Amino acid sequence: QVQLQESSPGLVKPSETLSLSCTVSGGSVSSDNYxxxxxxxxxxxxxxxxxxxxxxxxxxYNPSLKNRVTISLDTSKNRFSLKLSSVTTxxxxxxxxxxxxxxxxxxxxxxxxxxWGQGTLVTVSS
Amino acid sequence: DIQLTQSPSSLSASVGDRCTITCRAxxxxxxxxxxxxxxVGKAPKLLMYAASSxxxxxxSRFSGSGSGTDFTLTLGSLQPEDFATYYCQQSxxxxxxxxxxxxVDVK
Numbered sequence: 001q002v003q004l005q006e007s008s009p010g011l012v013k014p015s016e017t018l019s020l021s022c023t024v025s026g027g028s029v030s031s032d033n034y035x036x037x038x039x040x041x042x043x044x045x046x047x048x049x050x051x052x053x054x055x056x057x058x059x060x061y062n063p064s065l066k067n068r069v070t071i072s073l074d075t076s077k078n079r080f081s082l083k084l085s086s087v088t089t090x091x092x093x094x095x096x097x098x099x100x101x102x103x104x105x106x107x108x109x110x111x112x113x114x115x116w117g118q119g120t121l122v123t124v125s126s
Numbered sequence: 127d128i129q130l131t132q133s134p135s136s137l138s139a140s141v142g143d144r145c146t147i148t149c150r151a152x153x154x155x156x157x158x159x160x161x162x163x164x165x166v167g168k169a170p171k172l173l174m175y176a177a178s179s180x181x182x183x184x185x186s187r188f189s190g191s192g193s194g195t196d197f198t199l200t201l202g203s204l205q206p207e208d209f210a211t212y213y214c215q216q217s218x219x220x221x222x223x224x225x226x227x228x229x230v231d232v233k
Contacts, residue, residue, distance in 0.1 A: 046224055046225075046226050046227055047170065047213060047224040049221055049222040060220050064221070103176070108156075110157075110158060110175060110176045111222075112172055112176075112215075113170070113215070114172055116170060116171070117169065118168075118169055119169050
């Protein structure tokens with residue numbers, strides 16, 4: 001069973017780059033069984049998908065963040081990472097990493113967020 | 127982007143009650159709809175995928191139905207551990223999007 005654990009940068013200054021990593025256990029980021037995704041949740045609000053990366057390194061980002069976000073893999077450490085540039089207070093949130101499971105048996109692929117990290121709170125303040 | 131709405135936004139119920147939550151999509155998403163449960167201070171947990179498939183380990187009192195634009199999550203007999211917020215999420219197209227959530231609390 002895949003388990004995920006986010007790093008905890010805590011506080012980021014406005015205009016700087018937020019950097020998080022997610023360490024995977026019980027599975028490999030090099031496996032074609034999963035995509036690896038980031039999702040965030042501002043305090044007291046709903047969930048926003050940030051993007052995902054496949055084992056091949058291909059990525060898909062939410063257009064609302066696309067110009068500022070980079071997701072990458074580190075296969076040597078079995079982890080994946082998020083960088084979000086030029087942060088503002090609007091980027092303050094709990095950030096979750098998640099594995100994206102799926103089923104392509106019907107020819108059309110279903111995907112879902114199968115396992116989640118515990119989440120890490122990112123505060124944006126000078 | 128595909129917009130998801132949920133109703134009600136909150137509901138108060140008692141242990142043993144049957145509860146139904148509705149999720150509506152802004153366009154036809156076939157059965158590309160998942161449901162999650164989130165307890166306070168915790169990460170969301172997958173309950174249902176592909177509209178009606180129960181995730182392994184999730185109690186059978188949870189059920190899902192629907193296709194196209196209208197979906198429901200039913201809690202057959204509410205248990206104390208079921209008080210939480212429930213989110214729907216579409217995987218028909220990216221960007222993946224979530225509904226705003228339905229909070230189920232104690233009456």
